[in-house]
Amino acid sequence: MSDKVRVKDIGKKELPMLSEVRPEELIPLPPPYDKVEDLPGFKEITDEKKERVVCNLDGVIASAMPHPESPEEEQKYVDMFVDGLKKLLSKENNWTFLQPLTLSLEYCIGCQTCADACHVFEATGGKEIYRPTYRSEVWRRLVNKYVKPGGKLIAPLKGADIDLNWTTITRLYELTYRCNLCRRCAQVCPVGVDNGLIAHELRKLFSQELGWAPTELHDKGTELQLEVGSSTGMNSVVVKDNIEFIDEDMTDETGIETETPFDKEDADVLLIHNAGEMLAWPENPGAFAIILNAAGIDWTLSSEEVGYDGVNYGLFYDDVQLARIAIKHSQAAQKLNAKRVVMGECGHQHKAMVTIADRVLVGDLAVKRESFLPLLEEIVFSGKIEFDPSKNDFPVTLHDPCNIVRNLGIVEPQRRILRYLCPQFREMTPHGVDNYCCGGGSGFAIMSGNNYEDWRNNVSGRVKFKQIIDAFQDQPGPEVKKYLCAPCSNCKGQIRDLLNYYGALDKSGITYGGLVELIVNAMVDVKEPFIKWEMF
């Protein structure tokens, strides 16, 4: 299949696949990861599966959609899609993003500066369908043809004609889950057009109008969180049990009596973790407790429904769900009369709650909210805890979560801590606000069905994996243990999968974890090493 995919091909039913992605076409990785044949490759989607679900974009399935049952059903969804296009551009339905979206619709000059900034496009050596403007241009032409007056007459004259049918909308739907919404492309756009935003808004259209969203984000994500309190499925009793268990574990491991307060009223800090940490990386909430207690911070967790899980997947695909969860978070803080809400090590929680929700949580709901990073910086440099940086004398590099760094501009606090506590700290190239997404952003890290995880590991995570390996090029072998600090739950999930997929602990000695683990590891009072080198 050639890669001469044109914008209008998206609606071509006769093409079984728009453009298949093949491991051997991807950009090479540094040794010892340069042999395609040594890697597991992509899981094959069987013909039987293709009979049952739509697989018409690139041979990858993010959200298994059934085929329409009848031409009427197909038409129904096509009509709903056109309604959704209109609603995205209306004030009453989409005031939240109307100005950024309208400007991105009208003023792209097609210069392609954005393409060179996108890690997905770069990883595939420039596959047309992954070009940041590809999906944007499809949307633009659909709006011009189906929403603007006279569009159906003018579109063919402009050479901008696209057929709208089931194939078009299902391909476009899948394609919105080939963008990490990292906004690296928007940063370099000379006009300020935002292709990440366009992908985000299209996801919203599919969810808010057609009711289509990946199960991991919707049914097992926001819906589960609103129903039981957490997208992990944990209710407050289970959360409290887990934290109690973690506290006991921390006490045993460090010799420091560790206790996590719950539901303390009038506390200075209400800390909200991504609840996934409690299950996947319990040492992270444990390390937080050790640090906050050692620094004498007046803090608490909440056992209020949703108040103990900072996850807000609504940020990735649905404004309604985003607002519902943000309100629950705010109400948890109000109930305890906490002075401020501090986000734990979770990037998308930061963006959802600190900035996006700022113009949603008005009136009484406007509780004070901030990142954990400035608080940690204050603690580390306050002199209240004694540190011995030589305990962290191993190579450390830092991954910048897009939602904390590029989107919120929190760049230096984490670096000042690492420069102080980690003698062998080194930056990735590029880093800071120019850093690459881990490839798990915007919900990908929790999406693993069919062969989607293979796509994540091979394509969206490829540039990041290369960056990680390159950061440790001075000591590449597994005999030197190295630490990748990724202060974000979703990024950690993706990095765990990447390191596992490529066998990077065995081949390069690289493990990963958060920032608080490094801080606790450097504490003089913690006698045994806190960081274990088999964290998978």
Add this chain to the structure above:
Amino acid sequence: MSASTLILLSYVLLAIFAVFFVLKSLKMARMPVHVRWELAPVPHEKGRGHYGGSYLEDAEWWTKPREKDHVAEATYMFKEILFLKALFEHKRSLWWFSFPFHFGMYLLIGAVVLLALGALGSVTGLVGTDMWLFATGYPLLAGVGYALGLLGAVGLFLTRMVEKGMANSTTYATYFNVLLLGSLFGTGLWASFSVSDFSGQTLGFIGALFTADMSVELAGILKAHFLLAFAFLAYLPFTQMMHFVAKYFTYHEIRWDDEPVEPGGKMEKEILELLGQSPTWAGPHVRADGKKTWVDIATDTGAQEAEK
């Protein structure tokens, strides 16, 4: 075409330009407030803009004074507008054409200002058109502007045709726009070389526009050039070439808009009004009925349904 037809047509085209330019710009400016969507680096962040830092790097940031560096912001914008900094840094291959294209236009805007001043001065008798500024400065500025613009237009047209990614996202309309501007620069350049009294004739024509003097003399190539120029202006507000206005909003009101909501402030009031609207999204989980407001919907977490 007679001079009087050209003058009358020019009035119509200029009026279309003025009306729609203002309307389009107002449309961009009058959009409702949106949720925060800032993107680092935000240059007005004092002492941190250079590395992309923001006030959110401070613990309890709401207790600290917000310090904005307006000079840094203006410097950033100046470099971006005049030298196309983003393109220079991230897409140098295109910058070689885009820069002369845009810079040529800036020179022409300068030339138009001189032209208007000269014409006004001459009409009112305040200055003579034989002043160096008008007799030599203006045609020099215009000539260099035309030449740079033409070079850029040809380069951009060819690049769009041959570069794979650009070719795919370039519609006929975009090619037409580049061609239109190219012919505008081309006719201008040609006229500045071929019309012996280029400066006098153009000054005379603009003066005639001010006084509605229908007897003005103008060479054929200059008639074509002015017609193209005014047609371009009338067409401009309907195209993506308005990106130079859009850019103000994408930078200042989106990428750099990191203003927190002030309790009881103007923005909070506007947001409360927006939250009072009734969305009609049809997704089943939204539970919109055309009457429920955003507030109703956002505070409806499905508990009632679950109880039923």
